Amino acid sequence: xxxxxxxxxxxxxxxxxxxxxxxxxxxxxxxxxxxxxxxxxxxxxxxxxxxxxxxxxxxxxxxxxxxxxxxxxxxxxxxxxxxxxxxxxxxxxxxxxxxxxxxxxxxxxxxxxxxxxxxxxxxxxxxxxxxxxxxxxxxxxxxxxxxxxxxxxxxxxxxxxxxxxxxxxxxxxxxxxxxxxxxxxxxxx
Amino acid sequence: xxxxxxxxxxxxxxxxxxxxxxxxxxxxxxxxxxxxxxxxxxxxxxxxxxxxxxxxxxxxxxxxxxxxxxxxxxxxxxxxxxxxxxxxxxxxxxxxxxxxxx
Numbered sequence: 048x049x050x051x052x053x054x055x056x057x058x059x060x061x062x063x064x065x066x067x068x069x070x071x072x073x074x075x076x077x078x079x080x081x082x083x084x085x086x087x088x089x090x091x092x093x094x095x096x097x098x099x100x101x102x103x104x105x106x107x108x109x110x111x112x113x114x115x116x117x118x119x120x121x122x123x124x125x126x127x128x129x130x131x132x133x134x135x136x137x138x139x140x141x142x143x144x145x146x147x148x149x150x151x152x153x154x155x156x157x158x159x160x161x162x163x164x165x166x167x168x169x170x171x172x173x174x175x176x177x178x179x180x181x182x183x184x185x186x187x188x189x190x191x192x193x194x195x196x197x198x199x200x201x202x203x204x205x206x207x208x209x210x211x212x213x214x215x216x217x218x219x220x221x222x223x224x225x226x227x228x229x230x231x232x233x234x235x236x
Numbered sequence: 237x238x239x240x241x242x243x244x245x246x247x248x249x250x251x252x253x254x255x256x257x258x259x260x261x262x263x264x265x266x267x268x269x270x271x272x273x274x275x276x277x278x279x280x281x282x283x284x285x286x287x288x289x290x291x292x293x294x295x296x297x298x299x300x301x302x303x304x305x306x307x308x309x310x311x312x313x314x315x316x317x318x319x320x321x322x323x324x325x326x327x328x329x330x331x332x333x334x335x336x337x338x
Contacts, residue, residue, distance in 0.1 A: 103307035
């Protein structure tokens, strides 16, 4: 019985990570990331799988409160991907491609938490949920000279997100699971 | 031909080695080659093995520490970028909401 439960948990866990990897791959492919990266003056790529997260967590001090809290948060995570590009000048990427890519987060498992749409900018926070637990978070920030995609996969409790308040400066966000939409701003945005 | 030339010719003139010279040189070379080779190699192999055995765990620990520190730095960078983008999103949202409120 226990063995079967373990096997099911393993299969579910193994199934979740590739599903998330697929999300980020699809998003990056939709944005034609490699082509954009070739034009960027600076790029950041972070890929931390569960083994790297475990390794990193082992080097977080339990005597420092901030690092101890991060250690708790990282426990439930299976992967962190960060892709960020900085360009010399605005207009190096197409905002329409961003809108098209963000449309892929419309599935029933996704909850749009924040969606800000301005003349030259887009910002969105999306949560993946099974109804009870948060299974991941995606943050997309498209600024005139910068484009960033963050995907954090794994089991995240809403308290964990609140716990991040002040962590490395992370602000406390109103993550009440109700979608909020910024809409179009005034012309000077 | 002056005196200097005559002396140089005399000094630089080809002279045959004494009988058995080649044999003596070869014998000495062989003796030198044989002796140290047999004694030094086992000792060198043993010393290298001991150094490797003593150094390997240290090297592994050092490699593990470096990888861990790198992973930690990457984790902090990832959280830092996430924080910046969440803060940006929140600022943009607040600005838009302020404009909507008359």
